[in-house]
Amino acid sequence: MQRRINKVAVLGSGVMGSRIACLFAGAGVKVLLLDIVPKEPNAAEKAKGLTTEHPAVRNRIVNEALQAAIKSNPSPLFTKDSARHISTGNFTDDMKSIADCDWVIEVVVENLDIKKKVFEQVEQFRKPGTLITSNTSGIPIHLMTEGRSEDFSKHFCGTHFFNPPRYLRLLEIIPTPLTDPAVVDFLMHYGDLYLGKTTVLCKDTPAFIANRVGVFSIMAIFHIMQDMGLGIDEVDALTGPVIGRPKSATFRTADVVGIDTLVKVAKGVAENAPGDEAKAIMEIPPFLQKVVENNWLGDKTGQGFYKKTKGEGGRTEILTLDLRTMEYGPKQKAKFASIEAAKPLEDLKQRIKALAQSGDKAGQFYQRFHAHLFSYISHRIPEIADDLYKVDDAMKAGFGWEVGAFETWDLLGVENGLKLIKDSKLTAAAWVEDMLAAGVKQFYKVDDGKKHYYDLASKSYKPVSGEDNFIILENLSHNVVWKNSACHLYDLGDGILNLEWKTKMNTIGGEVLEGVHKAVDRAEKDFRGLVLGNDGANFSAGANVGMIFMLAAEQEYDELDMAVRLFQKSTMRLRYSSIPVIVAPHGLTLGGGCEMSLHADAVQGAAETYIGLVELGVGLIPGGGGTKEMALRASDAYSEGLVENVILQDKYLTIAQAKVATSGYEAFELGILREGVDAISMNPSRVIADAKEKAIELADAGYTRPIERTDIRVLGRSALGAMLAGINGMKTGNYISAYDAKLATKLAYVMCGGDLSEPTLVSEQYLLDLEREAFLSLCGERNTLERLQHMLKTGKPLRN
Numbered sequence: 001m002q003r004r005i006n007k008v009a010v011l012g013s014g015v016m017g018s019r020i021a022c023l024f025a026g027a028g029v030k031v032l033l034l035d036i037v038p039k040e041p042n043a044a045e046k047a048k049g050l051t052t053e054h055p056a057v058r059n060r061i062v063n064e065a066l067q068a069a070i071k072s073n074p075s076p077l078f079t080k081d082s083a084r085h086i087s088t089g090n091f092t093d094d095m096k097s098i099a100d101c102d103w104v105i106e107v108v109v110e111n112l113d114i115k116k117k118v119f120e121q122v123e124q125f126r127k128p129g130t131l132i133t134s135n136t137s138g139i140p141i142h143l144m145t146e147g148r149s150e151d152f153s154k155h156f157c158g159t160h161f162f163n164p165p166r167y168l169r170l171l172e173i174i175p176t177p178l179t180d181p182a183v184v185d186f187l188m189h190y191g192d193l194y195l196g197k198t199t200v201l202c203k204d205t206p207a208f209i210a211n212r213v214g215v216f217s218i219m220a221i222f223h224i225m226q227d228m229g230l231g232i233d234e235v236d237a238l239t240g241p242v243i244g245r246p247k248s249a250t251f252r253t254a255d256v257v258g259i260d261t262l263v264k265v266a267k268g269v270a271e272n273a274p275g276d277e278a279k280a281i282m283e284i285p286p287f288l289q290k291v292v293e294n295n296w297l298g299d300k301t302g303q304g305f306y307k308k309t310k311g312e313g314g315r316t317e318i319l320t321l322d323l324r325t326m327e328y329g330p331k332q333k334a335k336f337a338s339i340e341a342a343k344p345l346e347d348l349k350q351r352i353k354a355l356a357q358s359g360d361k362a363g364q365f366y367q368r369f370h371a372h373l374f375s376y377i378s379h380r381i382p383e384i385a386d387d388l389y390k391v392d393d394a395m396k397a398g399f400g401w402e403v404g405a406f407e408t409w410d411l412l413g414v415e416n417g418l419k420l421i422k423d424s425k426l427t428a429a430a431w432v433e434d435m436l437a438a439g440v441k442q443f444y445k446v447d448d449g450k451k452h453y454y455d456l457a458s459k460s461y462k463p464v465s466g467e468d469n470f471i472i473l474e475n476l477s478h479n480v481v482w483k484n485s486a487c488h489l490y491d492l493g494d495g496i497l498n499l500e501w502k503t504k505m506n507t508i509g510g511e512v513l514e515g516v517h518k519a520v521d522r523a524e525k526d527f528r529g530l531v532l533g534n535d536g537a538n539f540s541a542g543a544n545v546g547m548i549f550m551l552a553a554e555q556e557y558d559e560l561d562m563a564v565r566l567f568q569k570s571t572m573r574l575r576y577s578s579i580p581v582i583v584a585p586h587g588l589t590l591g592g593g594c595e596m597s598l599h600a601d602a603v604q605g606a607a608e609t610y611i612g613l614v615e616l617g618v619g620l621i622p623g624g625g626g627t628k629e630m631a632l633r634a635s636d637a638y639s640e641g642l643v644e645n646v647i648l649q650d651k652y653l654t655i656a657q658a659k660v661a662t663s664g665y666e667a668f669e670l671g672i673l674r675e676g677v678d679a680i681s682m683n684p685s686r687v688i689a690d691a692k693e694k695a696i697e698l699a700d701a702g703y704t705r706p707i708e709r710t711d712i713r714v715l716g717r718s719a720l721g722a723m724l725a726g727i728n729g730m731k732t733g734n735y736i737s738a739y740d741a742k743l744a745t746k747l748a749y750v751m752c753g754g755d756l757s758e759p760t761l762v763s764e765q766y767l768l769d770l771e772r773e774a775f776l777s778l779c780g781e782r783n784t785l786e787r788l789q790h791m792l793k794t795g796k797p798l799r800n
Contacts, residue, residue, distance in 0.1 A: 213377060532581070568771075652747065
């Protein structure tokens, strides 16, 4: 049977339930969100004379929970409008409505008896064949089917989303012995394709995969830091972005997740996994027990390992808990020579190797931690997963590790890792030594562009499941057709090239622009399409601000002029090539990265794409064709009955307010992406593969080089006067500074086509020249230099 998901019921509207509902709504699925009826009216309801029979009272819990989720930041919705897909109700009155749903997801409290009672109700109303899953982080899945029908049990399994469901990519699928394999296959596929998740098939073991390994890692760090006399600030410096982990590192992660939740999972593993050789690590250290007793549970209680306070002048100050005195004090800057030496290394894998081999206290910490981690994961195969790559997938998608646990072991050398384990008086599972004895020296290898893993059962390498749908550029080193120090140009097959660049934050400088021209030249000569995409954390943070600042500070205006001309020529080269060009953005896609996207034949973006023209934040206007392009799109939107000034003003404000889309879907609302032309991939791992298919589609349709535009309608003084009046009003009212007014005026001048006496048709080059002149004039301003310098120092724009 062809299974389709048109409507989902989410039972339970707490933090997870309401946000799971928002995830499905964002994916375009209708959602029925249900929760319990309150026992009695609250004070406000009583004052209005309402009883528990009134609909507003009966649905108060679910409605308040949903509104709290919608208002939360970061938003659980891709667009505000998608909330309309969610309807609400309660278990008593509306459980019958699940008969119209294709999938019922239970997300009530972590209590088996309560879950069973909910499933009794579900069984009464669900139609045969409906999927039923439980979102639980620890209750054994097989216990939930006791007393249920054969059809219920066949269509039931665990689906463990991670919080927040929109942003954390892991979805653990946990079947029972009674689950139909076809149901498992469907959920694995649906989670990947439609929800954008890394779907990992788990065994029904305590804490499943990610929490089992992740919480062990945190608990191991707690014990190691005590032995080594390290403080919270030092540990978070060691376990954050420097080794490819989230900024929240260890202790901030605990605060966000909830310290009580962390303790609960650790105790659950210790109690329910008696065969775990490292369960002593799961014992709660005295400092952790004290924190829980004090109810310092993290963000949910306002303080945990960190505490926000108001300092001098009302500024927010973050204090750190001293675990020896249990008092809060100012954050301490961690000082490790190896960390300082490794920071300049852009290649994360090289940085991890350098840190693990260093001889200072940081190196000792990494050696001890990796010994514990490697020992633990070796013993978890095949207990929690038959295939070792599932552990890495779970940790990367659920805990934000850029390099998985077994991948890290490979990086440091399997034999070296085994020595670390033995030196720490720990053990590795026998299969690791057997693997090495058989001459197999690594857990992974790449063969013909595909990643393979060592399979314990067959004692051979097998392809990583599911990667046929992805294009992973680091696996295609044998397909590089050209490169320079910043770029690699890959042959993706089927006549399509991909240009990737690797710079800090993937910023765009001279070598990247050289790569753009080389890529288009090669594609036009020997191929039939080009994709611009990469596997980094972000597509591009924009142009190289450091280069602009240096040239502007030294008043090298000829060099600046050449640099801006080159950027404009590069974006126009993408627009007017003889082959289709697809840009595949994800993550931060700002400034120049956005301008490249604006000039693509089509954009295939990730759902999590944060795209916008942010140049006004550093005292400039978009100079790589972005200002021109928004004026062009305004011109194309003019039609009979629509007010031209209103359309232009909308495009103008998108730039003037440095608006950044908070999702790929919101980029359509801002006019950065185009309906019917550009598209979104829910799963970022699919973006390059989908972009390749789009390039093939356009090539197969008989792609023809576009004709340069000379018919762009600009409004001249008729729009410019109104804009300048508005700018002056904002300045007079002290809503913007004098310099902000100057920036806004320059932008308005370009987008109106200059001081023309009447609406006129102009060419793209005409607008590009205006754009470039305005950009260069701003580079000489002291305020712009200050803003550029501030951006370089802090990574944030300076606001007046």
